[in-house]
Amino acid sequence: MTGSRDHRLVALFLEMLAAEAGAATNTLSAYRSDLMLASATLGGRLTDADSSTLAALGEDWRALARSTVARKSAALRRFFAFLADEGHRADDPGAALPRPGTARALPKVLGHADVDRLFATIEARLAVAHPRPGDLRLSALIELLYGSGLRATELVSLPRSAVHPEQPYMIVKGKGERERLVPISDRARAAVIAWRGHVATDRAWLFPSGKRHLSRIRLYQIVRALAVEAGIPVDRVSPHVLRHAFATHLLAGGADLRALQTMLGHADIATTEIYTHVDASRLVELVNTRHPLVELAPRRG
Template sequence: MDRFLEMMAAEAGAAPNTIAAYRRDLTLASDTLDGRLATADAAALERLAEEWRALSRATVARKAASLRRFFGFLIDEGDRADDPSPALPRPAAARPLPRTLGHADVDRLFAVVAERLATPLPNDLRLAALIELLYGSGLRATELVSLPRNAIHPDRPFLILRGKGGRERLVPISDRARAAVAAWRAHVEVDRAFLFPSGKGHLSRVRLFQIVRDLAAAAGIAPDRISPHVLRHAFATHLLEGGADLRALQSMLGHADIATTQIYTHVDASRLVRLVNERHPLVDALAAQS
C-alpha cells in the first residue's frame, strides 16, 4: 500500500489530499478483509461491496475506483497476475447540479466588502482580495490559500497556476482583483512565503470556509448556501451566462475532462431557451409574417 501511494505521488502527481483519501479507502478495505486486501479474490471483493451497501453512490464509486487503481498497480508491479476488480460495484453516476449563487447574492456580498473597505482594517483588505479571487478567477480553495506572496503581478492580468493533478493553467486576474491583492499585500511582510499567511504557513481551507460564511451572514445570505466552492461555481455559471465558450471555461477552471465543465450547461438551461426564442432565424421570419 505504501509503495502504491508513493507511486501516486511521484508518478501520477496526486495531491496530498488525494493521497490521504486513497490511504483511507485502502486502509478501511484492508481492515474489513482482515489485512488481506492485496490478495483478495472476487468473492472477497463482493463481500466488501456488501459492506458498502448503506453508503452513497458517490462514496461507493470513489472507494471502488481507489481499489481498481490499487489492483492495477499490483499487476503492473508483478505482485499478482489476475485482476479481481471487475467484482467491484460500478454505481451509476448521478452527478448533482452544483450549488451556485445568483447575481443579486453576489452583489450583496460585494456590498458588504465595499462597506468594510470604507475604513478598512487589514483583515478587511484580506477579505476583499480573497473574495475577488474566488469569484473573479474561479480558484479552488487550496489553490487560493497557497498562492505565493508575489504570484499576482500588478501589471499582468493572469497567473500561471499548477492546480489539481499537477496540471498547469492560465488563470485570468481582473483589474479589481489585482488592485485588491496589491492593497492587501502591502500588509504582508516581505519575508512571508504566502500571499495569505497564517502562523508559519498559509491560511487554512477551514479558515477560508469560515471567512466566506461570516461574510454571507453579514450579507443576509444563509451561510449553508455558500462556501468557497460555491463561489467558484458562481464564477463558472455567470461566465457561461455571459457567453463564455465551454472550452475556454474548461481551461480557466482547470478541468481535465470537458464532461466536468458541461454540468454548467444544465445550470444555464433557462438562458439557452431564451437564446432560441430571441435569436433563432425563424423568430425573424415569424415576425415578418405577422
C-alpha cells in the first residue's frame, strides 16, 4: 500500500531518536511532521526517493524561510542516514538536500499601539457584570505572555500554584529544565487570580485542557483570534511575537541587557542581543539629546 512503508520506517526512526538520542517530545513531533509532509509530497514514496527526487523537493522549498528549509533538510538527512545504517536501503541520497545558511532572523516587532489594541479588546470583553471564564483565561494568558515574556511551552505548562497572590515573581522551568525567577506585574497577578478561581483545586495545571494542559497550538489559535478581533493582521501576532514585544519594549525603556537575558532565560547573551536592533531610533535620540556636544553652540561658517 502506497505510503505504508514510509509510515512504518518513520515510526522506527522516531523510536530510535527517542530511545538512543533521547530526543525531546517537541523534536520528535517536528521530525514526524516534516517527514510525513515530504512523504505526502512524494506520493508516499519518501523512503525510495533518489538524489534527483530530493533535489527537486529542495527546489520546492525555495519560497520558505531559510530556517525552515534548514530544519526540513536536517530531518530528512538524518532519516536517510538511519535508513542506510539500518540496511533499509543501500545508499544515502541525503547529500542532495539543500544546506541553506543559518543567519539569525530578526524577530517580528509589535508596537505599543498594537499591544494597546490587544488589551483594549480584552478589557471590552471583561467590562460586564459576570465575565465569561474563557475571557478571564484569555486575559491571564496575554498578561503573562506580554508582561513576563514567557515562552509558549512555559506558559501553557504552568502549574496551578505557580503564581502567588503576594509575590511579584514566579519560578519557571525553561529550556534544559533550568529554573529561573520571572517577574510578574500586579495586573498580571490579578488576572491570574481571577482566572484561577475557575480552575478546580485538584487540577495540576493553571491552564488545563482535558487530562493535560492547554496545547501550544491552541494557544497560538487563541492569540491569532484575538489579533483578528483587535484588527491586527494575524501574520504579525503570535505567542512568540508577544514575548519579543516584552523584550524589545523593556529594552527600549532602559532595561539592562543582562537583566533581560535572565528574565528571558537565555543561556547565551548573544541570543538576547538580537533585540537591540529595535533600539536604533532610541540610540539616535539619546545622542541628539544627551551627548555633551548638544550643549555647545553650532559652528557658523
